[in-house]
Amino acid sequence: MKRTDSILRAALAIALGTGALLPLDAQSKDPKKDPDQIGNRDVGKGVNFYSLEKEMALGKQLAQEVEREAKLVDDPIPAEFINRLAQNLARNSDIKVPVTAKMIDSDQVNAFALPGGFLFVNTGLVMKAETEAELAGAIAHEIAHIAARHGTRQASRGQIVDIASLPLIFLGGWPGFAVRQGAGLALPLTFLKFSRGFEQEADLLGLQYLYKAGYDPTAFIDFFERIEALEKKKPGTASELFRSHPKTATRIQYAQTNVQELLQQQPQYVVTTSEFIEVKRQLERNMGRRKAAPSNTGPTLRRSTSLSYS
Numbered sequence: 001m002k003r004t005d006s007i008l009r010a011a012l013a014i015a016l017g018t019g020a021l022l023p024l025d026a027q028s029k030d031p032k033k034d035p036d037q038i039g040n041r042d043v044g045k046g047v048n049f050y051s052l053e054k055e056m057a058l059g060k061q062l063a064q065e066v067e068r069e070a071k072l073v074d075d076p077i078p079a080e081f082i083n084r085l086a087q088n089l090a091r092n093s094d095i096k097v098p099v100t101a102k103m104i105d106s107d108q109v110n111a112f113a114l115p116g117g118f119l120f121v122n123t124g125l126v127m128k129a130e131t132e133a134e135l136a137g138a139i140a141h142e143i144a145h146i147a148a149r150h151g152t153r154q155a156s157r158g159q160i161v162d163i164a165s166l167p168l169i170f171l172g173g174w175p176g177f178a179v180r181q182g183a184g185l186a187l188p189l190t191f192l193k194f195s196r197g198f199e200q201e202a203d204l205l206g207l208q209y210l211y212k213a214g215y216d217p218t219a220f221i222d223f224f225e226r227i228e229a230l231e232k233k234k235p236g237t238a239s240e241l242f243r244s245h246p247k248t249a250t251r252i253q254y255a256q257t258n259v260q261e262l263l264q265q266q267p268q269y270v271v272t273t274s275e276f277i278e279v280k281r282q283l284e285r286n287m288g289r290r291k292a293a294p295s296n297t298g299p300t301l302r303r304s305t306s307l308s309y310s
């Protein structure tokens with residue numbers, strides 16, 4: 001009897017999330033809309049068949065797959081910069097897992113977050129950002145997906161709880177998609193292509209993280225407007241995944257409302273830094289070098305690049 005009770009209670013807790021057990025008055029003000037509560041609110045609650053540990057293990061497995069298939073930027077200047085930027089945003093977020101951020105050498109505008117704290121940002125996205133705040137806005141959105149555990153929550157929705165079948169899913173039994181065009185990199189779409197509700201939530205939370213880290217939150221809006229314009233001019237500039245985000249007009253309106261209603265105007269914001277400018281210059285130099293040399297000397301070139309900074 002007792003055992004059945006505890007199993008039932010555990011099942012209920014999983015199904016409802018702990019929030020459902022709070023008294024009504026404690027829920028009246030949505031903590032997700034209160035930036036003062038960042039770090040003290042459980043934004044990741046909801047139906048989830050994955051423990052945080054399992055989620056981190058899954059993310060690690062998927063991240064290894066990405067690193068095997070994609071070409072990462074190993075130049076320490078941009079590589080360390082992107083990781084520092086992500087750590088700073090993570091410190092100002094609700095995230096409960098350690099974060100790692102790596103740069104993928106690809107011209108296409110894209111950034112994505114794997115469950116459990118693994119972030120990837122394409123050089124194309126860094127180059128298209130005019131300020132550090134813009135880049136930070138895109139990363140803050142991805143950090144919000146991780147903090148709110150969107151990947152595993154989405155996978156839990158409508159999925160039969162059959163833990164034994166999970167490894168098969170990761171081995172490609174699931175409809176995959178190419179993160180990097182032509183690279184043949186397939187990742188389970190479930191963990192990356194989110195519902196409209198989750199996208200909107202990531203925008204809501206990401207804006208608050210951007211703001212709390214001291215950046216101008218309106219940079220987030222500027223950046224998506226520019227990417228949309230670029231995409232119209234040259235279709236394919238942004239990845240399929242990046243474009244699957246909410247329609248820009250609705251998104252901008254929502255972000256503007258949130259900036260006005262939730263965030264207090266600060267006397268000063270970080271817009272850009274000399275570090276960011278240097279990172280873009282460095283990426284440009286690396287691209288120039290690559291273009292100047294025949295493609296089959298790639299590995300030699302990469303070695304000489306890293307040597308010049310050691």
Ligand SMILES: [Zn+2]
Binds near residue numbers: 145194199245
């Ligand atoms: Zn998103």
